[in-house]
Ligand code: SF4
């Protein structure tokens with residue numbers, strides 16, 4: 143699906159918007175302006191945005207902001223949000239404390 | 253590594269139903285749920301469900317949850333709580349976090365019933381404490397007994413927004429307004445009407461402009477939107493609230509199916525008629541495979557559980573087919589009607605019966621006087637006590653028909669048909685239809701021209717209950733005060749399941765408008 147996004151499109155200059163300061167990803171405190179700017183920096187897919195800004199990488203794992211980020215990116219690219227592929231779903235689906243993972247590595251549990 | 257024949261992820265209505273069906277057939281079944289309590293959303297649902305008897309209509313959600321849990325226990329389903337499924341790997345292996353450790357499990361089959369999460373919308377102030385999801389409000393009220401706030405504004409008029417608004421009122425909160433950017437109320441008219449008659453205003457084509465407050469919600473400003481969804485300058489209205497509830501839709505929690513490599517259809521996994529995904533042995537049921545009501549989720553779960561059992565050789569083909577046929581018919585009937593998936597996005601102006609739909613109900617939340625004449629179930633001017641059924645949309649529901657032993661109310665075999673009054677039968681005024689109606693849409697009226705009074709009975713689910721002799725004010729369908737009223741009877745009974753039937757005496761002229769009561 144990402145193939146449909148034209149990498150060479152000209153987005154024009156970044157124009158600051160009054161609500162740029164609004165937080166979109168609460169866990170990682172990423173603002174709307176940062177997401178819009180990232181698109182202008184060339185981050186055209188949700189995965190790129192995610193790696194660039196850490197949106198959806200916090201406690202809720204994007205449960206709250208994934209749709210919101212997608213809408214903002216889509217609007218900036220002037221495409222339908224459906225064109226944008228969601229970020230890859232990977233384990234752990236829920237936050238797992240490092241301590242718990244370490245327990246497994248040390249063989250403290252079966 | 254522990255092995256189960258079936259692992260179900262999520263102990264909500266779909267997951268429990270799948271586990272029951274599979275365990276009944278003989279499968280060694282476990283259900284993992286990350287929560288401390290099973291039941292998913294069911295235990296937050298304190299309203300009576302729609303549907304027909306086979307869908308557990310007129311039973312409150314939490315009672316349905318209790319029944320499911322008991323059934324699961326009887327069938328030998330193992331339900332493991334505080335167990336978070338963290339990953340899925342090759343060969344249907346799951347990693348599950350329990351306490352301080354990660355455990356590995358392998359399922360011959362897996363049913364994913366992870367449900368959905370609430371959507372959010374953004375506006376200045378949306379991250380302030382006090383802006384909460386409607387589901388969160390329900391959790392606070394109905395699971396933990398905590399009032400989410402004192403003065404609440406609800407954004408969203410789908411069934412979730414309507415039902416939760418009513419529950420907020422029941423919890424003693426003041427709901428200052430129901431707001432929706434859409435032009436029409438999204439949920440059932442009967443749900444809207446029971447909120448409207450308490451006096452809550454609806455603002456359609458409105459959205460939240462901003463929520464105010466420094467460190468918590470102190471107020472909210474809404475504004476009317478034009479065709480391009482832009483706020484019309486000058487249309488802003490500000491309310492003094494401490495809570496803003498968002499009921500703006502749900503999104504399937506599909507990480508597990510995605511990560512397992514199941515083919516997706518947009519945001520939901522592509523599934524066949526039995527809930528099987530593209531990955532052999534992995535099924536999806538309930539909201540994760542498409543947002544619907546809990547009633548549908550339970551049936552989808554049953555079908556997926558039976559399919560897994562059949563695949564594993566625990567069910568004969570003929571048994572499997574008869575289970576599926578019965579459930580599919582039952583699911584089909586729930587999906588009919590104005591709110592069914594086939595109608596999504598379509599503009600509807602008339603009912604299946606060809607009656608013009610009430611625009612007032614769709615925009616203000618209540619039936620206008622001028623609509624009443626169109627609907628044959630809304631009668632007036634008869635002798636003796638008679639039912640008035642203010643149910644005017646094709647929703648899948650028929651408990652009213654079953655409730656009346658006198659046969660006064662007819663819906664027929666198609667449960668989405670509008671209820672009609674059987675002219676042959678005589679109403680005794682027993683009140684069972686009033687208490688059984690999941691939409692609280694049935695009233696009893698008895699006109700006494702000689703005394704110039706009328707007795708109006710209506711469903712009541714608030715505490716404290718009015719008492720016989722109480723004097724107050726009758727409210728009309730919009731919640732506006734219209735006349736003096738005196739309570740003449742309050743009926744309560746086990747079969748009524750906490751929908752009390754309250755009767756008030758009003759002047760004769762108000763027989764067809766007085767629909768609710770407020771103490772002075
Ligand atoms: S009040 Fe009783 S008799 Fe009358 S319509 Fe309702 S259920 Fe039937």
Ligand code: SF4
Pocket residue numbers: 442641642643649650651652653671688689690691692693694
């Ligand atoms: S009148 Fe009948 S069909 Fe309508 S909501 Fe009530 S019980 Fe359901």
